[in-house]
Structure formats: C-alpha cells, structure tokens
Amino acid sequence: DISNAEAFCVIPKTQGAGICSVTTGFDLVFAITEDHDILVWGGGGCGPMGNSEPDRDDPQYNEHHFMDCNRQDRLVGEEIAEVSIGASHAIARSKGGDLFVWGFNKAGQLGLGNFERQDTPEVCSGIPNGFSVFQLSAGENHSCIIAKQKESDDATRVYTWGHCADGRLGLGVRERIGATPGEQYFFPAPTLIDELFKEPIREVACGRAHSVARSPNGVWTWGHGGGGRLGHGDQRDQYKPKYVEALRGMVVLQVCAATWHT
Numbered sequence: 001d002i003s004n005a006e007a008f009c010v011i012p013k014t015q016g017a018g019i020c021s022v023t024t025g026f027d028l029v030f031a032i033t034e035d036h037d038i039l040v041w042g043g044g045g046c047g048p049m050g051n052s053e054p055d056r057d058d059p060q061y062n063e064h065h066f067m068d069c070n071r072q073d074r075l076v077g078e079e080i081a082e083v084s085i086g087a088s089h090a091i092a093r094s095k096g097g098d099l100f101v102w103g104f105n106k107a108g109q110l111g112l113g114n115f116e117r118q119d120t121p122e123v124c125s126g127i128p129n130g131f132s133v134f135q136l137s138a139g140e141n142h143s144c145i146i147a148k149q150k151e152s153d154d155a156t157r158v159y160t161w162g163h164c165a166d167g168r169l170g171l172g173v174r175e176r177i178g179a180t181p182g183e184q185y186f187f188p189a190p191t192l193i194d195e196l197f198k199e200p201i202r203e204v205a206c207g208r209a210h211s212v213a214r215s216p217n218g219v220w221t222w223g224h225g226g227g228g229r230l231g232h233g234d235q236r237d238q239y240k241p242k243y244v245e246a247l248r249g250m251v252v253l254q255v256c257a258a259t260w261h262t
Contacts, residue, residue: 011041014069018035019034025085026085029041030090032082038071041067041070049066050102086141089104089138091136093145096132101121101122102118105118107162108161109138109139111124111161112126113189114188124190128157130149130151131157135202136204139206141163142160142168144205157196158193160190164186165224166237167237168206169211193240196220196241199215202216203254205262207259210223210224214255219231220244221242222241222242227261229261230244230262
C-alpha cells in the first residue's frame, strides 16, 4: 500500500529470507539475502528498480505490484554482494567481481559507453582484464568503483564515469576532449583516476556532487566543495583527489558522502 506507518512493521516476504543487507534510494529499497538474491520494492517499477516498464494493457497488470516486495529476476544466480542506488540509476557487484548497471543514463552514469536507458541490469565490461570489482558507490549522476587485481589485494584502481561537473569524477578535467557537442561533460565509460593509481584504496563513496576515498594512508575527497563538504577548510571545487590533512595520523575505518556533508 502507500499508507504511512507510525510504528515498525515486518515485511512478510522478508521473513525467513535471511536478509544480509539493505540499501535505500529516494523511493525504493533493495535487500540482499544470504542466498545473494535481491528483493526490491518501491520506485514505480522502472529505472533504478531494475524491472522493465510494466505493460498497463496486460490483463495481468497490477498497479500495486511494485508496492510489494519482489525478487529481481535478472540477477538471480549472479551472487550479488553489494548494491548502490543513485538518483536515477543503480549499480551492483557480484561475489566474483562482475559489475551490473541499470536505470537512466543521460549523463553516461551506467558506464556502458552510450547514453541509452537500461531498464534491466546489464553487465558493464569496461574494467580491464585481470581486475574485478571490489567495492562501489553511485552518486546522483556519476558512479565510482574500486577494481582489484585478482592476484593482489593491494593492487587497486579507482574508476569513475558519468557527469564531470564540479570535478566529481576526479579526473582533473572540466570536459571530455573531442566529444560530440552536448556530450563533452559526460564520461560514458569507466575512466581511471590517475591520482590514486599507487594508493591501496579500500573504500569509495559518492555524494550528490562529490566523492571520497579511503586507504590505510588516509582520506581523499574531490568534486563540489560548497558547504565545506570536502573537508579542506574551504569551499573550493577539487578536480583531482586531494588528501584531507585534518585526518592525517588517524585510523579511518569507514567513509560516507551525503548531499552536503561527509
């Protein structure tokens, strides 16, 4: 239903499913089970929900279908370990390190090399051979992942793609050289952040217009600096990852980026 709830209530279909983690977006929820299936509800039934647009002329159509908890059939058997939801897209990784993307794609935020909407999960193959996806995060219209070399836990690479405004991709550029007019501000395929090439990055997080990365050596932030969200003592935008000096010497265990703060 669409009624407000003033008290905690159990979602019947999650009972006995062995829920391991949940991820929330603006109006939808993903829950990963111990069998690595994904349960999803909300979201209107398309885009970042990962289901095709429902056929309203189908006799079996039920306008309340997406208000109920349902399994994401496209990802059954893929052993999904993590999901992240942006404003209009979502990304997920499997235990084996494969990357799946779906949703709207006007800024190239799916990393598929195009700008076409993808209603159901599709494999993103823009990661080099020999690397697997270790961790990921989706921003409003950009995405960021850590790719790890399969033979070494320390050999990591950070890739970003999507809208490059305010430096949120960390690539050190303001536009894509040689791109078609109107597409110069979008990077539709995974692109390596050179500044973090030698750092053993362990975690990344995307806010609305900025990003943050953590390694055993410290924390880096980049993107839109308004509101002081980058932690550098000013409000300047950063087009490349910049080390957060205020955290030097501290052991940082986890990072998270929101709309206006980190």
